[in-house]
Amino acid sequence: MVSGRVSGLIALLIIFGTMMLGIERAKKQLPTIRKIAGLEAIDEAVGRATEMGKPIFCTPGWSDITTSTAAPTFAALDIIYHVARLAARFDTKIVVAISFPNVFPLAEQVVRQAFMLEGKVDAYEPGMVVFTSAEQYAYAAACLGIIQREKVAATVLVGHFASEAINFAEASAAVGAISIAGTESTTQLPFFTAACDYTMIGEELLAAGAYISQDPVRLGSINGQDYVKLFSFIWILIGSLLTTFGSVWMKDILTR
Amino acid sequence: MKRELPLVITALAGLVMIVEYFFEIPGTSIVAKEMQNWAIIVAAFALAVAAINLALIHARNISQKRPGWIHSVFLLASLIITTISGIFLGMDSGTYSFIFDNIITPCGAAFYAMACFHLFSAAYRAFRAKTPQAAALLITGVLVILGRAPIADMISSYLPSIADWIMQVPNLAGMRAITISAAVGMIGVSLRILVGIDRTHLGIGQE
Numbered sequence A: 001m002v003s004g005r006v007s008g009l010i011a012l013l014i015i016f017g018t019m020m021l022g023i024e025r026a027k028k029q030l031p032t033i034r035k036i037a038g039l040e041a042i043d044e045a046v047g048r049a050t051e052m053g054k055p056i057f058c059t060p061g062w063s064d065i066t067t068s069t070a071a072p073t074f075a076a077l078d079i080i081y082h083v084a085r086l087a088a089r090f091d092t093k094i095v096v097a098i099s100f101p102n103v104f105p106l107a108e109q110v111v112r113q114a115f116m117l118e119g120k121v122d123a124y125e126p127g128m129v130v131f132t133s134a135e136q137y138a139y140a141a142a143c144l145g146i147i148q149r150e151k152v153a154a155t156v157l158v159g160h161f162a163s164e165a166i167n168f169a170e171a172s173a174a175v176g177a178i179s180i181a182g183t184e185s186t187t188q189l190p191f192f193t194a195a196c197d198y199t200m201i202g203e204e205l206l207a208a209g210a211y212i213s214q215d216p217v218r219l220g221s222i223n224g225q226d227y228v229k230l231f232s233f234i235w236i237l238i239g240s241l242l243t244t245f246g247s248v249w250m251k252d253i254l255t256r
Numbered sequence B: 001m002k003r004e005l006p007l008v009i010t011a012l013a014g015l016v017m018i019v020e021y022f023f024e025i026p027g028t029s030i031v032a033k034e035m036q037n038w039a040i041i042v043a044a045f046a047l048a049v050a051a052i053n054l055a056l057i058h059a060r061n062i063s064q065k066r067p068g069w070i071h072s073v074f075l076l077a078s079l080i081i082t083t084i085s086g087i088f089l090g091m092d093s094g095t096y097s098f099i100f101d102n103i104i105t106p107c108g109a110a111f112y113a114m115a116c117f118h119l120f121s122a123a124y125r126a127f128r129a130k131t132p133q134a135a136a137l138l139i140t141g142v143l144v145i146l147g148r149a150p151i152a153d154m155i156s157s158y159l160p161s162i163a164d165w166i167m168q169v170p171n172l173a174g175m176r177a178i179t180i181s182a183a184v185g186m187i188g189v190s191l192r193i194l195v196g197i198d199r200t201h202l203g204i205g206q207e
Helices: A006-028 A037-052 A070-089 A103-117 A136-150 A165-174 A189-195 A208-213 A216-244 A249-254 B004-022 B028-063 B069-089 B094-126 B132-148 B159-194
Strands: A056-061 A094-098 A129-131 A154-160 A178-183 A198-201
Touching (some): A006 A216, A037 A070, A037 A154, A056 A136, A070 A094, A070 A178, A070 A208, A070 B159, A103 A129, A129 B028, A165 B094, A189 B094, B004 B159, B094 B132
Parallel strands (some): A154 A178, A178 A198
16 A cells, blocks of 8 residues: 555545445435536527527637546536537537547547437538647637637537636627636636636536436436535544644544 | 447556555556556547648638638648648757747737736626625625735725735635535546446447
8 A cells, every 4th residue: 555545545435435325325216406507508508509590619628638637528528418419409500629639539429429319410510529729828719719700609618727718708708609617627717707607616517417417327426425525524624623722633644 | 349348448447547546566557657658649649630630620611712711721831830840850940949939939928918808808797796796796806906906005004914814714715615526526527437427428428
């Protein structure tokens, strides 16, 4: 066992066990999940784009799937899949801009699959998913160009973002597009919250796949995660109290 | 088989990386390092696929004379020149350095500077006290902006302290709450992918 990682392994096992318990419970009774305004607004955004005859712009952010920000990228692909299905259903044009090459084949697969499941495989065009650049501002400039040139009716900005977030949000506002954003990046959340019509904050983005699919297994795992958060809250409270009274017991346990 | 194989590969790769991170089992670190090397090779193929997509889309723009096709000419020319100079002349060559230092870096800096103007226009739209929440945002926003500005001390000696308190206490508490819940969510997503519950990214979406 690697020194200093024992507590990490125990935490991982607890989270995994709790998620599995949540899944088992969900098989008996489906857990309720509160409404996520950003996800509810996707139908409205696609409907608006359909009525206006303008495209929907989506991007899974400036992040790769081989880094610590892989999870939001996968969650973003889940949302893009949902948007693509709706776009295919209503014959609305969709443009998905990709930053990192590794994400490109996945996004292409996801959008093609969405069109296939809607019985519109002929409507799928390779240009719907566009690779831009892994260079941050080249990617950002490409996205802004697409938003401006296509005069999109809706933008779905989900995943991990850096300083380009505010540019995307403002470009959406400039063309009068309805903007739905979601990120786990705490440094970019204030910008999205201030400038976008709807924002999914942190875990809302990561729970999106389960919320959209209403799959009992995925919803059950989200339910399990909630218990992990409750456990974390109690753990933080105990740790705070112990540290306040001078005990280093919690610190010792966590660094083992 | 087409559905199961990617799930099995994902689960095995994930398991190896987890075992290598937590345990000191002889051989696992070699396997993990080898798998990371494979990831780099796969990424190189993904880059080729993505670059071909980019070139095809812009070549189509030019051939069909779509609106703004001239931009596609510039893009393709830049792509070809940068690729050739990087591969044949090397990344330390004068040509490659010139492209990087005189085109990419200043364009990036200019784009970053645009964020400043976008921030103000976003603030202008957001700081409209139509609801109690928007009013709270307006008040805290103004206090922090003024508190962090050089003029703060001249207005009131309390302003910098108020701005610091807002940033260090309620703002930091909120940020930490979001960070902790997002971290749990990220572990959840990762575990769901490893055990094959989340698989939309593989094109195996819900029917």
